[in-house]
Amino acid sequence: GTHYAPNFNRLITNNNIALSFICPKYYIQELNENIIRMMINNTLEKVDFFIVDWKGTNSQDKKHLIPLLEEFNIPIRKTRSFSTI
Numbered sequence: 001g002t003h004y005a006p007n008f009n010r011l012i013t014n015n016n017i018a019l020s021f022i023c024p025k026y027y028i029q030e031l032n033e034n035i036i037r038m039m040i041n042n043t044l045e046k047v048d049f050f051i052v053d054w055k056g057t058n059s060q061d062k063k064h065l066i067p068l069l070e071e072f073n074i075p076i077r078k079t080r081s082f083s084t085i
Contacts, residue, residue, distance in 0.1 A: 028061040054078040
């Protein structure tokens with residue numbers, strides 16, 4: 001429904017992007033390199049960047065998530081870097 005990941009719903013509504021996988025906040029600490037690799041490999045198109053809801057992610061989760069994402073040499077963008085008008 002539209003209540004799920006509202007920042008990402010606004011993002012895809014107002015920008016020319018498509019999302020492949022969205023990780024809920026409660027699962028961030030469970031992410032590991034293998035899971036992220038599977039997400040990338042199961043995405044049909046090239047992954048241009050990871051998007052992180054920076055304001056919606058607490059500091060402990062960021063400390064876990066960002067180093068994992070950096071391992072893939074794919075740019076990391078914050079939701080606020082996109083137009084949400």
